[in-house]
Amino acid sequence: MFFSTAAVLALASSVLAAPMAEKSKRTSSVPDIFNQLHAFSTSSQTVSLTNEALVPFSFNNWGSLSSLSNFDSFFGAGNFDGRFNQIQVVNVQEVQVCSQVEIDIVQQNLAILLEAMKQVLLTQVCEVETQVIVSSQFSSHLQVFMEDVRHISGRQVGFDSSISSQLSSVLSSLGGNHVNLGFSGQSIGSNLQIVQSNFDSVNSPARIHAAWVASQLAVLPPSVLGF
DSSP: OOOOHHHHHHHHHHHHHHHHHHHHHHHTTHHHHHHHSOOEEETTEEEOOSGGGTSSOOOTTGGGOGGGTTTHHHHOTTOTTSTTOOOOBSSTTOOEEOOOOOHHHHHHHHHHHHHHHHHHHHHHOOOHHHHHHHHHHHHHHHHHHHHHHTTOSSSOOEEEHHHHTTHHHHHHHTTTOOOOOOOOGGGTTTTEEEEEOSOOTTTHHHHHHHHHHHHHHHTSOHHHHTO
């Protein structure tokens, strides 16, 4: 079954209207929620969820886990997902041209990368708490990229060519060859390669928003959508 853009937006409006209406009412109560949360204990460390925990939050030695002893040195404290990294475009005059590939091949490639990510996480991080934190960082970093793709972040859309070129080293690590490649998360974006797309500032924003709304509706149970 196919829906027009107008139909998708109308459906999204009806499904999401109530949560959006309540959002403004809840915003002012967020600090109160944090103030009311009880402190919780992780191993020998007690962490209090208060306003002070919001900025910046450090994961170094969180929960007395030795695997997190150097966590913050990657992106930096207060920069959990790298959204505050400095961006520098390389080869400004050489925008890479996108080559259209069949969508199922693209999905296959991304599925392989995702499963490889799971393998790295599960075979190289042994504490479940650290697995949760690192996978949350990965997910949030993807969300930052999604904001770029949606053209709502104010950042240029691209990929760090220096970092992506290290893929073969990651694949080698899956076989047990673990090497420190010598870069930090804070450097991601310092060699940004721009890729040409069909984006135009007049017509694309509405189409991008419709595509995003449709993708959000796609994960909702059919019963919610009335099917």
